[in-house]
Amino acid sequence: MMVVAEASQESLKRRLNVSGGHGLNGTLRVSGAKNSALVLMTASLLSEETIELTNIPSLTDIDGMSAILRSLGVRVDRRADRIRLTAAELSGSAPPYELVNSLRASFFSIGPLLGRMGHARVPLPGGCRIGARPVVEHIRGLKALGAVVNVEHGIVTASVPGVRKRLSGAQIVLDCPSVGATETILMAAVLADGVSRIENAAQEPEVQDLAKLLNTMGARVTGAGGPVITVEGVERLLGCSNYPVIPDRIEAGTFLMAAAITRSPLLVEPVIPEHLSAVIQKLRDCGCNIDIMGRTVRITPGEITAVDITTQPFPGFPTDLQAPFMALMCTAKGTSVISEKIYENRLQHVAELQRMGASIRLEGSTAIVEGVAQLSAAPVTGSDLRAAAAMVLAGLSARGITEVAGLKHLDRGYDDLEAKLSGVGAEVKRNIC
Numbered sequence: 001m002m003v004v005a006e007a008s009q010e011s012l013k014r015r016l017n018v019s020g021g022h023g024l025n026g027t028l029r030v031s032g033a034k035n036s037a038l039v040l041m042t043a044s045l046l047s048e049e050t051i052e053l054t055n056i057p058s059l060t061d062i063d064g065m066s067a068i069l070r071s072l073g074v075r076v077d078r079r080a081d082r083i084r085l086t087a088a089e090l091s092g093s094a095p096p097y098e099l100v101n102s103l104r105a106s107f108f109s110i111g112p113l114l115g116r117m118g119h120a121r122v123p124l125p126g127g128c129r130i131g132a133r134p135v136v137e138h139i140r141g142l143k144a145l146g147a148v149v150n151v152e153h154g155i156v157t158a159s160v161p162g163v164r165k166r167l168s169g170a171q172i173v174l175d176c177p178s179v180g181a182t183e184t185i186l187m188a189a190v191l192a193d194g195v196s197r198i199e200n201a202a203q204e205p206e207v208q209d210l211a212k213l214l215n216t217m218g219a220r221v222t223g224a225g226g227p228v229i230t231v232e233g234v235e236r237l238l239g240c241s242n243y244p245v246i247p248d249r250i251e252a253g254t255f256l257m258a259a260a261i262t263r264s265p266l267l268v269e270p271v272i273p274e275h276l277s278a279v280i281q282k283l284r285d286c287g288c289n290i291d292i293m294g295r296t297v298r299i300t301p302g303e304i305t306a307v308d309i310t311t312q313p314f315p316g317f318p319t320d321l322q323a324p325f326m327a328l329m330c331t332a333k334g335t336s337v338i339s340e341k342i343y344e345n346r347l348q349h350v351a352e353l354q355r356m357g358a359s360i361r362l363e364g365s366t367a368i369v370e371g372v373a374q375l376s377a378a379p380v381t382g383s384d385l386r387a388a389a390a391m392v393l394a395g396l397s398a399r400g401i402t403e404v405a406g407l408k409h410l411d412r413g414y415d416d417l418e419a420k421l422s423g424v425g426a427e428v429k430r431n432i433c
């Protein structure tokens with residue numbers, strides 16, 4: 001816990017100085033997916049045997065999740081990009097509120113705790129800057145599987161009645177294709193008695209990665225990646241070794257946009273192309289030539305012209321790349337309309353981009369972006385993880401040196417961003433103000 005707190009204190013003081021106008025050249029390496037690694041780590045709670053994950057990114061969120069799992073009694077051994085998790089003896093106590101509040105994915109642990117132990121006490125995750133982020137769907141699904149769930153004083157207490165304390169398979173139709181709810185319910189259902197069917201399920205690659213890990217551990221999950229997931233409950237799950245986390249499609253998309261905004265030809269790898277279809281299409285539409293060579297993507301930007309985007313659940317354009325794409329549209333030729341449909345408050349980066357000379361008009365959850373010739377450097381702050389990345393991108397193309405604050409957000413989701421960008425010719429330095 002101290003490690004995480006110190007890291008965030010450290011990040012509070014630091015800034016990234018981004019010197020604009022440098023062309024980039026070379027290959028940007030993509031790390032393992034944050035939003036997959038975090039939920040795969042919670043799946044360790046489902047087995048008393050060890051699971052080993054590889055391609056784990058170096059992020060403060062991974063440190064935070066390790067601390068939370070240790071508070072539940074999980075043994076966590078981290079070596080470079082490998083992590084071994086053993087949940088032989090679970091304490092089942094509620095992980096500390098301050099950790100859960102800062103790390104939404106830890107709430108998803110309520111699913112495997114219920115499935116494995118028949119009871120769980122997990123603090124309600126707070127909302128955050130981008131929206132209220134309720135967990136209604138997660139709780140609805142657990143109740144459908146037979147759990148009794150109460151929410152009091154910010155703690156969600158769940159238990160399974162009956163002698164065997166085992167959840168029962170059920171049909172669940174989600175009101176919205178929530179990624180976290182799908183993952184929470186999926187992890188609860190794999191040890192339930194009978195068959196479960198999750199309809200209107202989230203189709204994100206991270207859900208597919210979780211289902212694949214669970215099947216590697218002996219679960220019987222079919223349909224993940226589509227709108228209906230079927231789970232045949234089993235008695236117990238085994239461990240596994242060397243399970244590779246998928247590459248981070250959001251980091252990869254951010255890198256492709258770094259190439260586009262600096263008008264630089266770049267290689268980005270590894271990428272699973274079908275995880276980025278909507279993004280690749282929009283980058284092609286706005287003037288980038290993109291070649292896909294296996295798990296390597298080559299982007300060659302031409303003249304960047306404005307295109308419209310609307311964020312949607314997968315396979316639509318991902319909300320997590322809305323801010324980086326808006327930074328790109330700030331210097332595109334023409335006017336683009338960017339609609340944020342997933343979160344109610346994920347346009348705070350507009351004000352920061354305007355400080356850099358961007359011409360943006362807000363109408364509710366839509367931003368109308370009129371491209372300008374060039375942005376100008378200014379001190380800016382990233383209000384969330386992806387907004388911080390967007391400010392770095394804007395800095396790469398702006399005239400002068402842009403000072404980006406909000407690194408505690410950036411360090412949650414980007415593994416050594418400044419080293420990676422510097423490695424392809426950017427001038428990005430971290431310093432203390």
Ligand code: EPZ
Binds near residue numbers: 104136137
């Ligand atoms: C996951 O969050 C990701 N986080 C988010 O990434 C990502 O933006 C989001 O999926 C959408 O793709 C992790 O996987 C750890 P949701 P999650 O439940 O599961 C509403 C990043 O930057 N909703 O699919 O919390 C909710 O309010 C982060 O890496 C309900 O209305 O997302 C939101 O508007 C940010 N009721 C929308 O659905 C519910 O019960 C999407 O939420 C649940 C959600």
